[in-house]
Amino acid sequence: MDFFAHIFWTAIIFRNQSPLWIPLLFGAIPDSTSWGVWFVQIIVTGKFRKTFKNFRKRPPDFSKLPKWVWTLYGASHSIFSFAVVFGTLSLITGKIFIPVLAWLVHILLDLPTHSREFLGTPFLWPLSDWKFPGFTWGKLWFILLNWGAIIFFIIYLFGIRGETLILF
Template identity: 30%
Template sequence: MDTLAHGLWAAIGIAAMQPRFAVTRTQAVAAVSLAVAPDLLQWLPLLGWAAVGGGHLSDLTTFGLALPGQEPGLPEIVALLTHHLHCIMHSAVVAGVVTALAWRFRRAMLLPLLGWWSHIVIDVPTHSADYYAVPVLYPFTQRGFDGWAWNTPAALALNYTAIAAALGWLAWRRRRRL
């Protein structure tokens, strides 16, 4: 799924929780931030390459919008770092360890961590094997589920229609309570 949609779904989830759970503004911002972080963090090597290694900012756009097999050529270290950051940030194993640590030492982070978990759960069925399959069991394996590619026109239309419907439902629910 695209990064914007991850942020929107996290915000919708927070808004849906609001009547039953007291969600602070800080928690909401943190959850939405963690929902988009897995996609943004894997771009750090690309940004570094653009800043100091001869890459260009246009490479970021090309990389972000590339169809399977049409990704731009990247230096080996940039490609390797980008790949492993993708794997780390989309791993249920890594997210599980972080969640367990939060459960033990910082329970206030549990709600914001739902943003990260929502990213992983949504990406598993919306990434194809050709286009960043989600390696949920990384570091044990880099294999991922072969889902429906989010960047196909039908998947995008369905996703944003569902987002519009969810926003409409939230607005209806809010008006009903007033």
């Protein structure tokens, strides 16, 4: 699933958490700590234009990505990494820390929406490199279905039901 869809689903699912920015932060962690860090690196080093020069003509060559990106991708999409952070924050706060569950939701949404061949979700990292045999989220039918559902829930919850979000 794409990054922005993760953010919107997090806002929909955790809309009653106040402040909302905390689950939004945790829902963004898996992609931000891998792709986000790499993206910043290619901008800072001046490699952005070269990296995305032919992006519209062909898919990116992921084999040329630095190994550290894949390590961060594995760690940030792992249920074990999530469990360590969830357990630690729950111990520190003395209660189940609900906002961090947005991280788990991100991983669970990625499992069926990433194929093994294209950005499979390494949810068992570092114990196993097995990936769920999902489908590629970039298919037009799924993009339309996913964003259609997001728009439906936004209209229903915030338009028809009149719910509000408290970001801060």
